[in-house]
Amino acid sequence: MAVIEEAAPRAVRWWDVSRIPVQYYVLGVILLILPAISGDFVLRQIFSWAMILGMISLSLMFLAGYGNMVSLVQMTVAGVAAYMVAIFGTSAIDTISFGWPWWVAAPLAVLVAVVFGTLSGALAVRTEGIYTIMITLAIAAAMFYLVRQNYTLFNGFSGLNQVRAPVFLGVDWRAPVPFYYLTLVWAVLAYFAVVYVSRSPFGLALQGVRDNARRMAALGFNVTAHRITAYAFSSLIAGIAGVLLVWLNGQVSPGTIAVGPAIDILIIAVVGGLAHPIGPFLGAILYVLLRTFALDVLVAFGLGGERFQLLIGLGFLVIVFFSSDGILGLWRRYRERARRDPVTGEARDG
Amino acid sequence: MAETVASRLSATGTANALELRGVSRHFGALVALADISMTVRPGERRAVLGSNGAGKTTLFNCITGDFAPTTGTIRLFGEDVTAFPPYERIRRGLRRTYQISLLFTGLSVLDNVYLACRGVSRGRFSLIRPRRNDALLQSAHDLVDAVHLTPVRDTLVANLSYGQQRQLEIALALAGAPRFILFDEPAAGLSPTERRELIDILTGLPEHIGYMIIEHDMDVALRVAERVTMMHNGRIFKEGAPREIEEDPEVQELYLGGGHGGH
Numbered sequence: 001m002a003v004i005e006e007a008a009p010r011a012v013r014w015w016d017v018s019r020i021p022v023q024y025y026v027l028g029v030i031l032l033i034l035p036a037i038s039g040d041f042v043l044r045q046i047f048s049w050a051m052i053l054g055m056i057s058l059s060l061m062f063l064a065g066y067g068n069m070v071s072l073v074q075m076t077v078a079g080v081a082a083y084m085v086a087i088f089g090t091s092a093i094d095t096i097s098f099g100w101p102w103w104v105a106a107p108l109a110v111l112v113a114v115v116f117g118t119l120s121g122a123l124a125v126r127t128e129g130i131y132t133i134m135i136t137l138a139i140a141a142a143m144f145y146l147v148r149q150n151y152t153l154f155n156g157f158s159g160l161n162q163v164r165a166p167v168f169l170g171v172d173w174r175a176p177v178p179f180y181y182l183t184l185v186w187a188v189l190a191y192f193a194v195v196y197v198s199r200s201p202f203g204l205a206l207q208g209v210r211d212n213a214r215r216m217a218a219l220g221f222n223v224t225a226h227r228i229t230a231y232a233f234s235s236l237i238a239g240i241a242g243v244l245l246v247w248l249n250g251q252v253s254p255g256t257i258a259v260g261p262a263i264d265i266l267i268i269a270v271v272g273g274l275a276h277p278i279g280p281f282l283g284a285i286l287y288v289l290l291r292t293f294a295l296d297v298l299v300a301f302g303l304g305g306e307r308f309q310l311l312i313g314l315g316f317l318v319i320v321f322f323s324s325d326g327i328l329g330l331w332r333r334y335r336e337r338a339r340r341d342p343v344t345g346e347a348r349d350g
Numbered sequence: 351m352a353e354t355v356a357s358r359l360s361a362t363g364t365a366n367a368l369e370l371r372g373v374s375r376h377f378g379a380l381v382a383l384a385d386i387s388m389t390v391r392p393g394e395r396r397a398v399l400g401s402n403g404a405g406k407t408t409l410f411n412c413i414t415g416d417f418a419p420t421t422g423t424i425r426l427f428g429e430d431v432t433a434f435p436p437y438e439r440i441r442r443g444l445r446r447t448y449q450i451s452l453l454f455t456g457l458s459v460l461d462n463v464y465l466a467c468r469g470v471s472r473g474r475f476s477l478i479r480p481r482r483n484d485a486l487l488q489s490a491h492d493l494v495d496a497v498h499l500t501p502v503r504d505t506l507v508a509n510l511s512y513g514q515q516r517q518l519e520i521a522l523a524l525a526g527a528p529r530f531i532l533f534d535e536p537a538a539g540l541s542p543t544e545r546r547e548l549i550d551i552l553t554g555l556p557e558h559i560g561y562m563i564i565e566h567d568m569d570v571a572l573r574v575a576e577r578v579t580m581m582h583n584g585r586i587f588k589e590g591a592p593r594e595i596e597e598d599p600e601v602q603e604l605y606l607g608g609g610h611g612g613h
Binding site: 196197199200201202203204207208210211212214218219220221222223 | 414416436437445446448452454455462469475526563
């Protein structure tokens with residue numbers, strides 16, 4: 001597990017495509033040709049939604065996995081971006097919306113979300129463990145009640161609707177296929193950004209803070225500043241996901257950032273696995289599949305469809321019961337067992 | 351501003367490496383350090399002796415800023431650092447090792463040392479991965495080599511042996527350009543061979559690097575130090591050259607356990 005690349009036998013260049021593992025090619029091809037083999041519903045309500053939730057969970061995975069900071073505020077950060085897109089841009093509530101073009105509204109919305117997430121982080125980083133969870137949960141709950149009770153800016157209970165993804169370069173990005181590719185590009189960018197940054201000096205230092213904050217201070221690092229910066233970076237990912245989320249749903253309301261969705265993000269990240277940036281996306285696809293089809297499964301068994309939450313809960317319980325480090329942990333253990341010689345129990349090469 | 355720069359410049363030249371004036375530290379009713387005043391010249395090697403609970407590690411924690419002294423001032427190379435957070439003191443050339451290794455167990459040996467090098471240089475927040483010919487990465491490689499850990503360079507620290515972790519602990523303190531290092535019982539739990547290696551490393555440090563070492567093993571302490579401070583119940587009990595301290599009857603009574611005298 002060489003983390004900083006070391007001298008290889010021959011000079012390896014970053015554009016050398018043969019270094020890319022074969023799984024990436026397979027997954028990449030599947031994701032690229034998906035629109036040709038699946039319908040609009042699957043593209044929008046399964047894959048686009050899963051990638052957006054995956055990005056928000058990825059922002060949590062970055063904080064929790066590399067920084068040991070379990071933040072429940074990530075959904076709220078995304079929600080702030082979603083609200084800002086509706087407020088700066090256009091929605092059905094034209095007394096509130098400024099009507100600015102999307103290329104002003106969307107970047108500004110992400111910026112506001114980053115500021116909000118960084119400030120939340122600044123409040124949370126002086127605490128550890130369960131207290132970080134409590135503070136971020138309190139911020140999330142406070143924000144939920146603020147948007148529900150404030151009508152002048154957030155339009156209270158009903159929120160802001162008819163928020164449309166823009167038409168740009170002659171493409172209607174609201175249509176299922178363009179929107180699928182739009183989310184795919186951003187999800188892939190976010191994934192590789194996290195993979196890359198985790199090995200940068202900043203990412204390494206964050207992992208150092210996770211392992212031993214006191215020693216990091218004794219090596220010359222400003223631990224608090226590193227933690228807050230980590231919140232800023234993760235808020236950038238969550239903010240971009242929030243813009244995509246409001247374009248997907250066409251609306252944003254207090255329900256988007258309620259405590260329930262905030263906890264769903266934590267569940268997705270934990271079920272997927274916090275050890276690697278791919279985990280949140282695995283968790284998100286499972287979550288979306290359960291959300292979408294649990295109802296049908298229940299009805300097929302003659303049970304009340306309104307109990308679909310029960311099936312979701314059971315599904316997650318089963319995974320966490322068998323693998324405390326989520327789907328990633330299941331996969332890792334399967335690979336280790338496959339590599340072991342069945343007779344001697346010794347690890348085999350290859 | 352100009353004044354600070356001037357005082358900093360003069361500080362590097364002539365001022366004492368470390369100067370404590372009336373430093374005390376209370377934990378509730380417990381007085382862990384009481385009115386400690388001491389001066390360490392630049393490049394001086396000092397041993398701190400004393401029984402358990404004498405306040406040696408508390409003294410180190412106050413010097414690095416892990417916690418603030420209740421009263422008193424701490425000057426580092428002439429500069430008053432009493433109110434500075436630990437990282438500011440480290441960036442001024444102070445280093446320390448810990449009695450119980452504080453390492454980054456989820457990272458490799460090289461990453462640990464690389465972090466130590468990065469901590470005292472610019473670009474701590476850099477999002478750009480280091481290139482293979484990165485100067486800091488190179489100095490990290492050199493440091494790993496200097497403490498004989500090259501064979502386990504890419505091993506996760508959690509999987510190192512105890513002795514290797516102690517060596518890594520020292521490597522972290524040598525990163526960058528240290529001017530004054532605090533070693534907290536570096537020899538504890540080491541084998542006789544590892545102890546000899548440790549003594550070699552300490553005595554082989556460049557002359558301008560001073561250090562202060564807490565050590566229970568008198569053989570190690572007296573061999574690597576030019577001056578000894580004896581602590582007892584949070585106070586400085588005696589200070590002097592190793593031989594004086596060793597032969598002082600009061601010290602023998604208190605610390606060496608009078609009974610075995612005469613060696």
